[in-house]
């Protein structure tokens with residue numbers, strides 16, 4: 001069965017990213033797959049420096065969560081036109097061993113009208129060594145404070161975003177099944193070329 005890990009990439013302890021991640025987890029479960037949330041605001045990784053992790057148990061727990069996932073949703077806020085350092089840091093601590101040839105749905109969020117830079121930034125190069133497979137479909141949730149804040153949609157925009165999330169999650173689960181079939185051979189081939197070209 002598909003195991004979707006929804007990563008809330010805000011560094012804030014209480015975040016809009018987590019609100020959206022919890023909603024997505026619920027919707028994935030409604031679609032018949034298993035889902036979990038990794039909140040980078042609560043699971044604070046040290047900034048990668050080449051030194052061993054000060055809390056190896058924390059690293060092992062996160063590695064196990066990433067290893068166990070067959071696909072991902074990255075819920076990423078736009079901060080100063082960028083993705084927050086926490087998601088880059090996660091992609092530095094971990095890599096192909098956890099992400100290669102697994103599908104990932106990008107979901108940018110913004111309190112205002114932003115979000116596109118996050119999509120462009122992560123699509124731009126973060127797949128290179130991780131070999132994560134970003135779906136062609138992505139989500140940009142604008143005015144996120146007005147979205148999925150209650151059990152039922154509060155207006156047309158909230159309703160649209162909920163429909164759009166379900167649409168994209170159905171794609172994610174289809175890719176999850178499809179890529180599972182090619183992943184073992186793709187991982188084997190990768191042994192000869194451990195880094196992507198740049």
Ligand SMILES: Cc1cc2nc3c(=O)[nH]c(=O)nc-3n(C[C@H](O)[C@H](O)[C@H](O)COP(=O)(O)O)c2cc1C
Pocket residue numbers: 010011012014015016017018077078079080081082109110111112113114115144
């Ligand atoms: C440091 C910082 C920088 C921000 N820069 C942007 C920005 O460039 N574009 C934008 O649309 N929103 C920006 N925002 C607003 C965020 O989109 C908004 O706070 C969002 O809800 C943050 O998500 P979070 O609650 O998951 O951290 C910024 C917020 C913070 C804290």
